[in-house]
Amino acid sequence: MQITRAAEYGVLGLTALARRPLGEVVMIETLCAEEDIPNSFLGKILQSLSKAGIVKSARGSGGGFSLARNPSEVTALEIIEAIEGPISLQRCLDEDLGCEHSGGCALCSLFAEAQERVKEVFSRTTLADLTGRHIPNGLVRQARSRASDAHPATPHPTPLPVAGRIPLEAESTR
Amino acid sequence: MQITRAAEYGVLGLTALARRPLGEVVMIETLCAEEDIPNSFLGKILQSLSKAGIVKSARGSGGGFSLARNPSEVTALEIIEAIEGPISLQRCLDEDLGCEHSGGCALCSLFAEAQERVKEVFSRTTLADLTGRHIPNGLVRQARSRASDAHPATPHPTPLPVAGRIPLEAESTR
């Protein structure tokens, strides 16, 4: 009854992408560093997202991934289903298999309703929403180590950006 | 993102129990036959339900399981959590583990909402509701074979009980 890590990482990776200007091309490695995701795994996940048209890939040097659409037009449901396939809380609800019970099935009716609710939440939440709420672990750590480089004596009060936008490398360093 | 068979079988087994007068003691084997559940597996599942106080067990000859409470006072959520442990759509939401992200986490907020919806559906649905909706495969098959025993020439129009109560062995045979 849990989402897979793949879907989890997919969402996180996309928020990292969405934090940037639309269309900016970013390497897998950079995204992984920001969100604490195993490197080669995110590669696989982004392939699925690319096939689903959520992300565009560019090969060769200077290549990487970029968002294919505006973050406010990508729903969590799309992301998750692109990675895991259609959501189905129970066997009965598998679209092509169907329920093996003859007349009525206690499980079908119960899980169908729950599944609808879940899909409703997921389809109402956009990547923009998610990005707004999210503070990536990786970026926070990076900021912290940069800060302690600057004032090596300061032990605790390293001030972290806590709300709103998080400064990217380009702006925050020097 | 799917419920386990254990939980599935647990719900089905309980509907079989709930179809009978409250307190009636039924053997595992009978329940399995009615709902098409592997025999020894349901044993395991019923142990959990017994520990959770949903079902009472009686050992020895004439023993078996009986519902501990009125079907309308047992929720689907109780049943499922008795078998699978607390529902958690995502790691962040594991009660004791918690979320490893520092400030805000896109995943927490998303899945917390979805999870609440699911739990709401499950806790609003009672065993009585489920039993009312359900027509067990096993019983239908049993009825069919009994009927074709009686009229071996009748190929198709074997009339099956389709809605409402389903006659149990005791009443339907002879």
Next chain:
DNA sequence: CTTTTCCGGACCAATTTCGTCCGGTTCAAT
């Protein structure tokens, strides 16, 4: 004391999850 039935732990096979790895392809820059 024998039979019946659940208890509960050990065990096992299959599947899924969570990745890694590597050769191939594409693209840019030299």
Next chain:
DNA sequence: ATTGAACCGGACGAAATTGGTCCGGAAAAG
């Protein structure tokens, strides 16, 4: 043209989970 950077995609594999089975034991009834 060559080189290096980066994704593509399939194969591979270890670990965890799922979906059960099995068996010796305990308890209850006759």
